Amino acid sequence: MKQKFLSLLAVVLFLAWGGLIVRGQSGRYGARPMAPPHNKPIIEHEGKTLLWASGRNRKDTKWFDVTGAKIDPHKFQYGIGVDRIPSVDKPMFAPADDPRFEKLGISDSTMVIGYADGDEAKAYAVNVLDRHELVNDWFRGKPVTVGW
Amino acid sequence: MDGKPVVFGTTGYTKDHIFVLYDRTTGSVWYPTERESLQAISGSKMGEKIEFLAKPEKMTLGEWRALHPETQVMLPPPYSKVVHQVDEFPFAALETLDD
Numbered sequence: 001m002k003q004k005f006l007s008l009l010a011v012v013l014f015l016a017w018g019g020l021i022v023r024g025q026s027g028r029y030g031a032r033p034m035a036p037p038h039n040k041p042i043i044e045h046e047g048k049t050l051l052w053a054s055g056r057n058r059k060d061t062k063w064f065d066v067t068g069a070k071i072d073p074h075k076f077q078y079g080i081g082v083d084r085i086p087s088v089d090k091p092m093f094a095p096a097d098d099p100r101f102e103k104l105g106i107s108d109s110t111m112v113i114g115y116a117d118g119d120e121a122k123a124y125a126v127n128v129l130d131r132h133e134l135v136n137d138w139f140r141g142k143p144v145t146v147g148w
Numbered sequence: 149m150d151g152k153p154v155v156f157g158t159t160g161y162t163k164d165h166i167f168v169l170y171d172r173t174t175g176s177v178w179y180p181t182e183r184e185s186l187q188a189i190s191g192s193k194m195g196e197k198i199e200f201l202a203k204p205e206k207m208t209l210g211e212w213r214a215l216h217p218e219t220q221v222m223l224p225p226p227y228s229k230v231v232h233q234v235d236e237f238p239f240a241a242l243e244t245l246d247d
Contacts, residue, residue, distance in 0.1 A: 087231050095221070123216075
């Protein structure tokens with residue numbers, strides 16, 4: 001079951017220093033400043049526990065169903081809204097010498113995250129990952145999500 | 149699952165400086181509860197784990213090209229497409245929610 005599971009689901013890459021790190025949180029002050037606890041609604045509704053996902057008023061608000069969640073959503077921080085940091089869902093690629101990269105500010109000195117599987121090798125510019133955090137991509141026919 | 153790839157997005161939350169994710173198919177929330185894997189912590193996929201592949205490598209593009217001369221390089225948006233914000237969110241607003 002696990003093999004079938006892995007063949008269909010995305011598997012995720014993370015940075016060597018562990019996990020998806022919020023950019024801008026590290027280093028500058030020495031220790032990491034504590035992120036503010038979120039003040040977003042968590043409500044009970046018809047037997048479900050719901051965590052605010054987006055929306056300003058009850059009519060257009062959307063929710064994550066966190067009924068029985070393994071982590072207490074009160075322990076989350078921020079809550080800027082679902083997909084406010086938008087993942088790249090249809091990545092497009094070009095060979096490194098494509099002329100568009102120069103105008104885009106991508107050159108041999110650009111920091112990238114590289115991943116290779118067999119003869120497939122792809123590079124993702126770090127400054128693009130800073131803005132989008134996730135790239136939903138494919139390698140050798142299998143879905144792979146690159147996380148930053 | 150069901151022949152379709154799982155696509156991940158950001159929930160807008162972090163926990164301990166790590167992004168909390170969700171999948172667009174079920175709206176399950178995912179978090180790396182262990183260093184080696186991402187786990188669904190809520191929703192219909194709760195308890196499922198996805199192992200991380202080998203750690204990716206961070207270096208300059210020039211260094212990467214030396215290792216992989218035929219590498220492809222991702223074009224930033226708008227060439228690459230980002231998620232439609234909120235429109236594709238799978239968990240619809242609850243009609244019965246009263247104010």
